[in-house]
Amino acid sequence: MDGKKRKNIKPGLxxxxxQKKDQKSGELTDGVVKDILTNSATHPYGIKVRLESGVVGRVQKIKS
Structure with a gap:
């Protein structure tokens, strides 16, 4: 699944x-989606979400 398409991302996923501070290193943070912050249907760098832990970042991978 593609983290660049809003329709693929739902709360609880x-x-x-x-995170913004990790964009240069590419370090990923795992978590569960609480809120979807991007309003547009797609975004070239990934849909911005808030995780249940409070972390805000752009979705790079969707876990199964």
Whole structure:
């Protein structure tokens, strides 16, 4: 599944996100989606979400 498409992301989904501070290193943070912050249908760098832990980042991978 593609983290660049909003329709693929739902609250409660397990994902890996890259935080703003980690964009250069590419370090990923795992968590569960709480809120979807991107309004557009797609975004070239990934849909921005807030995880249940409070971390905000762009979805890079959707876990199964």
């Amino acid at each position: 397990k994902v890996s996100v890259v």
